Amino acid sequence: MASSPRRLISIPSERFPIAANFKEDSVPDEIGDLKVFSVTELTAAIKDRLEESFPLINVKGEISNCKPSGAGHVYFTLKDSGAVISVALFRGRAPGVKTKPADGMMAVVTGNIDVYPPRGSYQLIAADIRAAGRGELLEIFERRKMALGSEGLFDQSRKKPLPLYPRSVAVISSQTGAALRDILQVLARRSAAPKINVLPSLVQGPEAAGIIAAQIRRASVYNLGEVVILARGGGSLEDLMAFNEEVVVRAIADCSIPLISGVGHETDVSLADLAADVRAATPSAAAELVSDRSEDLLLRVGGLMKDIIWTIQAHLNTIGLRLGKLGITELAGIAGARLNEALRRSDEAWESMERAGRNRLVELRHRLELAARALADASPRAIMKRGFACVTRDGIGIDDSAQLTIGDRIALRFARGGADAEILGTKSE
Numbered sequence: 248m249a250s251s252p253r254r255l256i257s258i259p260s261e262r263f264p265i266a267a268n269f270k271e272d273s274v275p276d277e278i279g280d281l282k283v284f285s286v287t288e289l290t291a292a293i294k295d296r297l298e299e300s301f302p303l304i305n306v307k308g309e310i311s312n313c314k315p316s317g318a319g320h321v322y323f324t325l326k327d328s329g330a331v332i333s334v335a336l337f338r339g340r341a342p343g344v345k346t347k348p349a350d351g352m353m354a355v356v357t358g359n360i361d362v363y364p365p366r367g368s369y370q371l372i373a374a375d376i377r378a379a380g381r382g383e384l385l386e387i388f389e390r391r392k393m394a395l396g397s398e399g400l401f402d403q404s405r406k407k408p409l410p411l412y413p414r415s416v417a418v419i420s421s422q423t424g425a426a427l428r429d430i431l432q433v434l435a436r437r438s439a440a441p442k443i444n445v446l447p448s449l450v451q452g453p454e455a456a457g458i459i460a461a462q463i464r465r466a467s468v469y470n471l472g473e474v475v476i477l478a479r480g481g482g483s484l485e486d487l488m489a490f491n492e493e494v495v496v497r498a499i500a501d502c503s504i505p506l507i508s509g510v511g512h513e514t515d516v517s518l519a520d521l522a523a524d525v526r527a528a529t530p531s532a533a534a535e536l537v538s539d540r541s542e543d544l545l546l547r548v549g550g551l552m553k554d555i556i557w558t559i560q561a562h563l564n565t566i567g568l569r570l571g572k573l574g575i576t577e578l579a580g581i582a583g584a585r586l587n588e589a590l591r592r593s594d595e596a597w598e599s600m601e602r603a604g605r606n607r608l609v610e611l612r613h614r615l616e617l618a619a620r621a622l623a624d625a626s627p628r629a630i631m632k633r634g635f636a637c638v639t640r641d642g643i644g645i646d647d648s649a650q651l652t653i654g655d656r657i658a659l660r661f662a663r664g665g666a667d668a669e670i671l672g673t674k675s676e
Contacts, residue, residue, distance in 0.1 A: 287364065294362035297369060301360040306332065306371060307379055310352045312483045323348050325356055325371065333370040334358070344376045350484040351385040354378055384484050388491055392518060395493065400500045401521040407505040409525060409536065410473045415442040416537050417472030417504070419462045422447035426478040426509070426530035433534035441537060444471045449489075450479035456492035463498040463506070474505050474537050477519060478530035481512040490517040499523055509533030631662040648673040 284292070308325035315321050319338035324331050334356055336348065346354060357375040362368070395401065416434075420427040427445065434443065446462040449455035459477070466475050477499070479490070489495065490510050499506055499522040508523035509530040520526040527533035570578070623629060631637065637660040638645040645651060655670045 286367075290362065290364045290367055294364065297360045297362055303357065303359055303374070304371075305355050305357050307353070307355045308332070309384070310348050310354055311350055311485055313348050313350050321348060323350075325354070333368070334373050335361075335370055336373040336376070340374055344373070346376045346378045348376055351388075352378060384488065387488075388484075388518070391491060391493060391496075392521070395496050395518065395522075400496055405500065406524045409505050409507070413441050413473040413537050415444065415472045417444045417446055417466040417475045418478065419446045419448050419459060419466065419475065420478040420530070421450045424450065424480060426450075426480045429529075429531045430476065430478060430509075430534040433531050434538055441473075446471070451482070451486050451489060455489035456495050459489060460492075460494040460498035463495070463502055467502045467504055470504070472504060474507060475502065476507050476509060476530070476533045476537070477523065478509040478533055479511065480530065481515060487511055487515060487517055490519040492518075495519055496522045507533045507536055628662060631660070636661050648675060 306325060308327045308331075311324045311326060313321065313323040319341065321336040321341060323334050323336075325334050326332070336344065346352075348354065355377045356371060356373050357377075358371045358373040361370055361372045363370065399405065418427060418430055420430070422445065431443070434441070444466075446466060448458045448462050450459070463475065463477070466472060477490075479487075487510065490508075496518045499508075499519060505524045507525045507527050508517070508520045509527040509532060510517050510519055511529075513528040525536065527536055627637065639658045639660070640651070640655055645657065651657070651670050651673050653670055653672060657668050657670065659666045659668055
């Protein structure tokens, strides 16, 4: 493709009086009446015009991305629904401001506009900060916290205890985020690291909350771990809002598996932290919670094994020293004495077994005699010997005269022999 010709953009010098101070040899060219500015000259002109037009202004907005620097300065963003502006609060002015900046705070920042030429960007240099009410995000956070808390979703009674020695863990986090790397690194250097099932999810943005909730439900339904870790690194209040959504809180409350929330830094508190069974200060701390006790158990077992080996070895050494001091005659005498003792115990055990066997046999014979006697006494033949007979008709036993009619033929069986008979008449009892 042929490249389009470059166009030079010129700005009338009368619109920027500072251009009159530039040396002629610093201007590369002129096109008609329009001066051609270098980038440095243009940035300097904009800087002077902005600083002149806005020497001291008040700007109202919501503070976010508040980050103190190591040098003592504080950098943050001031925003509203339509735009954002970067703000710098330098160390020298920080002690005099009325309100310390914090994420989510609505504030009025007093300061002047400054242009930073190396980046071609502008920012507000803060001279004072005054609170202007709570930020919209914090109000949303508090409203949801009260509403969900009134349903008991944050109650301590709902919290499930973590398993002592989990063998598997489900991690819900960004697949490319630092939080997942930190968790994997912590578990990798543990001697009792559990099996890890990674459930990737967005952790920021409008679609993140739905995906997070779906992955929590998936881990619960399919039992993808004995414990679930929900993790992401630190960020501003806006960055963490996905973990304050109602759908995420309800998914955590309904999860049948114990869940650890490792969201943000130690100072960040989300609704997911309140609903979780355990809150960890950081993702790394969450990983340590699921592996510390297992590692401690292995270390204790290893220590006990060493103690057992040392005890056995010491006992063998003691025996070896004792045997080393004895001659063949002494050893033969000790062995003979031990053998005689063993034989004596064997004879005693045999006699005891024989005696117990005889006693048991006598007892069983006596019980057998009693059973035979009882059986004989209950025999029908024994009853018939006392003058009774067994009456049957067509092979069916008769025990009531009402079962018979005149003319029926019956069979009589006595203790010895039998007879046939015919019914001439019946009598009731």
